Structures are given as C-alpha cells and as structure tokens.
Amino acid sequence: MIEAPLMIAASNPVSHVTDKPIYGSWIISNVTVMLILSGIVTMLLVIPAAKRIATGKTGTLEDLRTRGTLANFVEAICLYLRDEVFRPILHDQTDRYISVLWTFFFFILVNNLLGLIPFLDITAVMGVNPVDGQPVGIGGTATQSIWVTGTLAAIAFLWFNGTAILKDPIGFIKHLTAGAPVYMWPIMIPVEIIGTFVKPVALALRLFANMTGGHIIVATLLGFVVTLSTGLGGIAGHGFAILPLVGTVAIYFLEVLVAFIQAYIFTFLTGLFLSQLVVHAHEEHAENNEGVTAH
C-alpha cells in the first residue's frame, strides 16, 4: 500500500496537477476546497501567533517577549518582510500597506505547502470523490491553477493601481509618461500601459508555472520508480528504482524551498510595483512642495 500513492501520482503527471470536480460539481472543485482549507489554516496559523506577538500592558520587559515557537516563526517572517524587504522600497509608508503584503505571503505560502501534502492521492486510494464511478480524491495545490494565481495577481493589480490612483491621480497619469519629453509620449504611454498589464500576468504565470512544474517533476520521477520496479522487476528493478526515488525526495525538499521562494517573489514584486507607483508619486509630490516652498 505504500506504493499506491506513487502509482497514482505517476499514472499521468500532467493530469495529476489539474483540477477535479467534487462529486461531479465544478462549483466546488479540488482547488476550491484547497483554497478554503488554506484560508482556514492561514487564519489558524496567524491569529493565535498574533495574540502571542502582541505586547502586554503590565509595563515590564515581559510585555515585549514573543511567546511560543509558532509566534516566533510568524514574527520572524513578518519582521523580515517589513524591515528588510519592504521598508527599503516603501520607506515611511511601509506600515500602511504591509497588512495586504503579509496576507499575500502567508496565503500563498500555506497554499503552496498544503499542495505538498498528497491529500489527493491518499483520498483517491480511499475511494473518495468518485466521478463516473472512479475515485479521483480531494486535494491538490490551489496555486498550480492559473485561475487562482491569475485571480491573486488581478487582486494585486487592482490594489497597487487603485492605491496609486486614489493617492495621487495626476501622479499616476504622469507615471504613464515615464518622465519622458512630450514628443516621446506617443511611444511611452502605450508601452507603459502594456507594462502595467504585463505585471499581473507575469505574477500569475510565474507562480503557476513554478508550482505546476515542480509537481509534474515529482510525479514524473515517481513514474520512473513505478516503471523501473514493475518493468524490470527483481533486484535490478528495485535497485534502479532507488535512484529516481532519491531524486523525488530531493525534488520534494526543493519544492518546500520553492513554496517559500514563490510566495516571497509574488509578495515582493507586488510591493515593488506598489512602490513604483506610490513612493514615486509621493516623492514627486514632496519635490513639488519643496519647489513651491523654495519659490
């Protein structure tokens, strides 16, 4: 039975990463369930940690101590993202926007990590969620769906552009000219507009491709394990099957790293795009004010 999930994973590497309906309904699919599960896990991870990170009111040094491993883990990530990643690009506006960026990071991270747990394979073997009489299981990785990553990128797109427009509409329009002379505007404005829409597409494709690619590699390597052990058989078959199995384990650990890296990159780029619009507008505004004051 140990090899059962391997069999299923290896049966069709590409179909393994695609969404499946739950009991025949696409309204609630595997991805939907994993999204809801990720949302719940994210909240269960962060909210208790927040209570332990929050400072007390006794007026002693003990108030400032973060208690517990989970709270320290969450605090370390939050602190790193705030102080080391976003403060250099968002400056004094970091705390205003950090909540959304933290949410992006933790939500995507939990989605990526939950995708590494083979719920789909285990539940399929258990006969859960039969479609046309065949069990397909429940699970998978929500962030390996382009619909999900596209939606997250669209939310990020609306957020950083909406924030910039609300903060400084004229600055946002000026930003489309990239500071070029007027005679260059017919070229610069279309390029900037295209660039504005390319950003979320890049965000969505990067996350989707990385998560999908990693899972396909794992499934393919598991396919080699099955093919070698069943095809060759005997000691030779099992002996050769160890190689792709070791590779699978290595890729799996790499996938854990990729889960963190992709969550970080998505969040970082979102913050970077925001800073290009908001901090730029803010600085221009400050420069204009200084100019007016000087005159």
Add this chain to the structure above:
Amino acid sequence: MKMSTLYCAPSILLTVATPVFAAGTADPFAGRIYQAVAAAIVFIVVLVVLKKAAWGKILEGLQDRENKIRKDLVDAQTAAKEANATLKQYQAKLDKAQSEARSIIEQSRTEAQKLATQMKQKAQDEATHLRQRAESEIIAAKEQAVAQIYAETATLATNIAGRILKREITETDQRQLVDDALGELGKRPKN
C-alpha cells in the same frame, strides 16, 4: 509479503487510478471561473479577518519592540554622553588637583629654601655679632689691662721718682700724675 504481491497491488491500483485521472483534463491551463471566484472570496475573507484579528496586533507589537529598542539606544547614547562628560569633568578636576599639588609642593619648596636662607643668614649674623662683641670685649679688656698697666706703672714710677727726689708725694699729687699720664695715653694712637 511476497514480492509478486508487492508488484501486483500497485499495478492494480495503477489500473484503477488511470481512468480516474482521465476524468480530469490533462491541460494544466484548463479551469473554471468558479476557481477564480473562490480564490477572490477566500483571499478577501482572509485579508479582512487577519486585518481585524491579527495584523494590527502584530504591527503594534513590532512597532512597540522597535520603539523600545530605539529608546534604549537613545538612552544608551545619552548615558554614554553623560558618562563622557562626567569623565571629562573628573579628568579636569584631577588635572586641577594635580596642578594644585604641584603648585603647593613648589611653593613649599620655595618657602623652605627661603626659610633655610633666612636661618643661614640669621646664624651668620649672630656669629658675626658674637665675633664683633667678643672682639669689642677683647679690645675693651685689652684697653682696660693697658690702662691698669699704665696706672700701676705710673704709680710705681711716681713712687720711684719720689724716693729718688726724697720728697713726699701726696696722694693728691700722685692721682694728678696718673690722670695726666692716662690722659696722654688716651691721646696716643691705638695699635
């Protein structure tokens, strides 16, 4: 468990599972709008809930720690500056005390030298005075002795002269002669 069983079980599962995945599409870009809607709803719910229940507390905690660290750093800098200022004050006081000590020692040395010079001068003066006094006394004693010798000599001479002249010289004459002789003696230059 036999090896054949180990092979058979996965093979059966594989046979069962393969049509299962045929139910799903093999196109990784395939999907439904429901997934997008679900992603949007779940993300926004998570964002709202965390913003209300978590991010505020975490941000406040981080800011409190940051403020505490910043305050401690400022306090430490202030304390260091105060310590430096105090050190400079003490150093200045120490330098001043050393200077005063040197001055006092120098003054004492000068006074001691002055006192020694004075004492030496006084001793020399006293010695000179004593010597002069002794010389004066010696001279006086000498003059007195010479005067006595003259007086005795005159008395003796007058007695001898009286005998020679067979004349009685009265006491008044004798005194007159001695006084005259002493008067002449006083007029003579002293050696």
